[in-house]
Amino acid sequence: MSLMERNTFFVKERVGFLKAANAYDVLDPTTSDVIGTVQEKIPNFIIKILKFSSMKTRLPFTVEILDTDEKKLLTIKRGFVFLRSRVDVLDEYGEKLGSYQQRLLSLGGKFEIFDRSGSAVAMLSGDWKGWDFTFKDTQDRELAKVSKKWAGLGKELFTSADQYVVDVSSECTDNTLKKLVLAAAFCIDMVLKEEGR
Numbered sequence: 001m002s003l004m005e006r007n008t009f010f011v012k013e014r015v016g017f018l019k020a021a022n023a024y025d026v027l028d029p030t031t032s033d034v035i036g037t038v039q040e041k042i043p044n045f046i047i048k049i050l051k052f053s054s055m056k057t058r059l060p061f062t063v064e065i066l067d068t069d070e071k072k073l074l075t076i077k078r079g080f081v082f083l084r085s086r087v088d089v090l091d092e093y094g095e096k097l098g099s100y101q102q103r104l105l106s107l108g109g110k111f112e113i114f115d116r117s118g119s120a121v122a123m124l125s126g127d128w129k130g131w132d133f134t135f136k137d138t139q140d141r142e143l144a145k146v147s148k149k150w151a152g153l154g155k156e157l158f159t160s161a162d163q164y165v166v167d168v169s170s171e172c173t174d175n176t177l178k179k180l181v182l183a184a185a186f187c188i189d190m191v192l193k194e195e196g197r
Contacts, residue, residue, distance in 0.1 A: 003036040003067050004178065007168040010149075011038075011185045020051040022063070022190065029165060036073070038065050038186060057081070063186050076183050078190070085191045087111075089183045098180050100124070100187045109133070109192040113180055121177065124184055126192070133188060135181055143172040144181040146188060162189050 003009075003026060010027040026036035041062045042048045050059055058081045065074040074097075075090040084102040091097050096116045103110040108126030113135075115121045122143065126133045135144035149163040164185040172178055 003065075003073060004175070004182075006035065007170065007172075009035070009166040009182065009185075011164040011166060011189075013162045013189065020048045024186070024189075026065070034068065036065060036067050037070075038063055040190075061190055063190065065182065065186075074179055074183060076186050076190070087183075087187050087191065089180055091179070097176050100183070100191075102191060109188065111184075111187060111191075115176070122180070124187070126188075130192060133184065135184055137177075141171060142169060143177065144168045144184065146184050148188075164188070 006028070008029050010029040012025045012027060014023040014025065016023070021040040021042050023040065024038040025034050026038065027033065028035050041064060042051070043062070047059055050056065060079045061077070063076040064072055065076070066072055072092050074092070075094065076087060077090065078085055078087045084104050085100070086102070087100040089097045089099065098113060098115045098121065100111040100113055103112060106125070108128050108130045110126065111124040112120055113122040113124060120138060122135055122137050124133055124135050124146075131148040133146040134142055135146065136142050145167045147165045147167075149165055166182065166185050168178060168181050172181060
């Protein structure tokens with residue numbers, strides 16, 4: 001079964017000491033088999049150096065989601081940030097599928113999700129702790145949940161590795177919307193969790 005045919009994913013950030021680029025494994029939650037990989041692409045040396053500064057939350061990023069055959073499935077991109085993040089989600093051909101627009105002053109974090117034409121299609125909202133997120137369409141139907149999972153006290157204290165479970169509802173049958181849901185865990189980690197590190 002391919003990565004995009006699944007409804008539940010376990011996203012595990014790779015642990016690294018003084019790493020500039022984020023990397024993740026996407027696992028089958030029942031077997032722990034790797035079903036995809038995710039790698040941040042850093043465009044140049046200046047951005048790489050700035051990733052270790054207080055400016056890291058304002059820097060652009062590009063993240064690629066690959067299947068087990070190293071075939072690109074999605075690209076997640078953000079430009080420089082001034083007030084709030086806008087993250088674009090692109091398909092395997094580089095065509096825009098939609099975008100995430102960060103909401104200011106939200107408890108737990110919130111993104112409005114737009115389709116390729118700019119119409120609002122969903123909302124990703126975090127709870128007050130910022131650990132559990134709900135992905136709801138414009139009719140307030142829950143399409144997915146993204147939950148932060150704890151790796152254990154030692155790992156949480158001494159590394160910045162995060163783990164998420166993405167659980168897509170069987171009601172989410174639109175393939176484009178499902179791809180936008182998969183991008184949710186990386187938007188949460190790259191935008192909201194980087195701000196807290």
